[in-house]
Amino acid sequence: MTLATAAFTGIGTIAGAYFGVRVGSDGKERAERDRNEAQLVVERVASKVDDAPVREARDEIRQEQRDELPPC
Numbered sequence: 001m002t003l004a005t006a007a008f009t010g011i012g013t014i015a016g017a018y019f020g021v022r023v024g025s026d027g028k029e030r031a032e033r034d035r036n037e038a039q040l041v042v043e044r045v046a047s048k049v050d051d052a053p054v055r056e057a058r059d060e061i062r063q064e065q066r067d068e069l070p071p072c
Helices: 002-021 027-044 051-068
Strands: none
Touching: none
16 A cells, blocks of 8 residues: 555655646746646545555556666
8 A cells, every 4th residue: 555655645746747837827825726626636645546456557667767878
């Protein structure tokens, strides 16, 4: 469960970045409120997700990152 929460927190961070971009047009307070709501939704979904798909996605991403590293 901790792994799922961590993975979805990362997604929440991305959502937060999106809402942060809206600061100029919607105002800082509204953007912060929207970002907080998105984070709560992500955390709620994370609490309901099976860990296996999250671990699989994490492993795939790590493998892709290793594949992109320049040779030593």
